[in-house]
């Protein structure tokens with residue numbers, strides 16, 4: 001049963017929508033951007049593959065020694081054989097002619113195995129005497145040989161569309177000699193914030209737009225900064241219409257909770273878009289609106305900064321990933337143990353800023369709250385290593401309880 005759902009199976013909890021249902025609604029008709037490009041593989045970190053990568057050759061490309069040592073013929077792998085030492089083959093050398101039984105070759109790690117050699121004896125297990133190689137432990141046929149294609153066979157689809165490339169994938173592409181890959185274009189995100197108070201010179205500043213721009217810098221996104229919009233429905237509608245012309249996603253914060261100063265949903269409708277306002281059983285991050293305008297999806301997050309971040313991490317990032325052509329997963333949570341218990345009002349899934357203060361005997365992070373939680377408080381958020389997810393229906397949160405933590409490092 002989704003968090004916050006009633007036992008009867010409906011999606012509402014006190015009129016609030018379970019967050020996982022909201023995610024499903026958001027992803028329902030979100031299609032990946034169609035545009036793709038071919039880019040140099042070494043510059044492809046962070047990009048999302050639009051086509052499978054098919055190996056043009058084998059890895060390793062030939063049988064190789066896995067150790068510094070001596071190559072033995074199959075007949076010499078028996079106890080008491082002491083083949084005579086022949087030539088030396090280093091990594092990068094041609095393997096040369098077939099090696100007859102009774103003869104060993106000196107092999108360095110990565111060297112091509114010549115025909116006739118069945119095993120490599122590590123040099124630590126060998127003794128050289130009078131031009132012969134004595135095995136302290138006779139090698140087993142096949143030992144210490146990396147076989148051609150044991151890692152990758154030519155023709156295998158090694159990387160799948162939808163994969164976001166990291167350094168490890170760049171290594172594989174380089175090893176395969178693949179200079180270029182097909183990737184999807186980054187999602188064009190038009191980013192804006194809303195609230196006349198943030199520009200009034202009274203000490204209130206826009207922190208959401210810089211926060212989301214910084215978060216998006218680590219995502220497959222290209223940001224167009226639309227700026228801070230005042231609480232003026234006509235200006236908001238005009239800005240949305242302009243942004244929709246060049247964006248895949250319009251992302252905003254503020255102006256969604258429904259008061260007479262909250263204009264985003266109405267402005268989207270006035271601009272000719274579709275809009276739906278949702279209230280989620282999530283704390284913070286309760287009110288939000290979503291919809292579309294022309295070819296652009298719209299996600300309007302709440303204005304309180306922690307609520308904006310939680311909404312972005314739980315809904316915005318999965319939506320962005322779907323648009324980027326990636327599998328849209330809810331955030332991955334790390335099992336963690338809470339050091340101190342507390343009581344809370346049940347009803348909404350809650351995300352609490354926590355810091356890691358130690359490790360349990362099982363090796364799980366032990367966490368504690370960073371300060372009084374509040375959706376407008378930035379200091380406890382800045383001090384946090386992660387956001388601890390407390391299930392909706394829990395009233396008493398016991399010390400030693402195990403919860404999922406959304407790690408913030410590298411994300412936000």
Ligand SMILES: Nc1nc2c(c(=O)[nH]1)N[C@H]1C(S)=C(S)[C@@H](COP(=O)(O)OP(=O)(O)OC[C@H]3O[C@@H](n4cnc5c(N)ncnc54)[C@H](O)[C@@H]3O)O[C@H]1N2
Pocket residue numbers: 193194195197198204205206207208209253254255256257258262284285286287301302303304305307375376
């Ligand atoms: N009667 C109700 N009032 C409120 C409700 C409700 O359900 N009924 N929900 C509360 C919750 S929960 C949240 S969260 C906020 C969200 O409201 P809005 O999305 O309409 O946001 P605003 O009213 O525009 O702003 C809220 C708060 O955040 C500050 N803010 C806004 N944008 C930024 C920004 N870019 N950077 C920094 N701070 C920002 C703004 O000044 C307000 O203080 O509504 C509650 N109210």
Ligand code: MOO
Pocket residue numbers: 282283284285286287302304307375376
């Ligand atoms: O989204 Mo609001 O708390 O839930 O700040």
